[in-house]
Amino acid sequence: MKYTVSVLVENHAGVLARIAGLFARRGFNIDSLAVGATNDPTISRITIVADGDEHTAQQLEKQLNKLVDTIKVRTLSADELLARELHLIKINAAPAQRNEVLTVCEVMGAKIVDMTPTTMTLEISDSPEHIQRFNSLIEGYGIREVVSTGTIAIQKGALTIK
Numbered sequence: 001m002k003y004t005v006s007v008l009v010e011n012h013a014g015v016l017a018r019i020a021g022l023f024a025r026r027g028f029n030i031d032s033l034a035v036g037a038t039n040d041p042t043i044s045r046i047t048i049v050a051d052g053d054e055h056t057a058q059q060l061e062k063q064l065n066k067l068v069d070t071i072k073v074r075t076l077s078a079d080e081l082l083a084r085e086l087h088l089i090k091i092n093a094a095p096a097q098r099n100e101v102l103t104v105c106e107v108m109g110a111k112i113v114d115m116t117p118t119t120m121t122l123e124i125s126d127s128p129e130h131i132q133r134f135n136s137l138i139e140g141y142g143i144r145e146v147v148s149t150g151t152i153a154i155q156k157g158a159l160t161i162k
Contacts, residue, residue, distance in 0.1 A: 005076070
């Protein structure tokens with residue numbers, strides 16, 4: 001099962017390395033890792049998506065809380081979070097195929113951000129599941145390259161992890 005962990009940390013050099021080291025020492029694989037500023041420039045939010053069981057998730061949360069620069073750790077369940085990723089996808093697209101690709105982009109909420117005589121580069125930002133559906137629709141054109149951010153997530157509703 002995938003777990004999404006949101007970690008507020010002090011914005012200092014080396015914090016991300018300590019957190020990644022914690023995962024490595026315990027043999028956990030990180031599926032996605034995103035770090036960004038918060039509304040407070042002294043605090044960063046790290047969003048980690050990892051695979052494991054409930055016991056593993058609890059142990060990671062306890063270990064993350066022990067790190068000096070950690071302010072708050074929260075494991076977010078799938079039903080209480082909003083998650084987004086950004087993907088840039090370069091596909092093969094001859095001029096005759098471009099109208100088809102444009103239609104798929106319009107329906108799925110993607111944008112065309114670059115075009116050459118033989119390729120199109122598409123941008124989509126949405127939930128991981130939506131992006132997976134989009135990729136399955138365009139893979140028939142021939143995906144040449146994909147670049148993606150890690151998952152970012154925030155808790156639904158009025159509650160915050162702060």
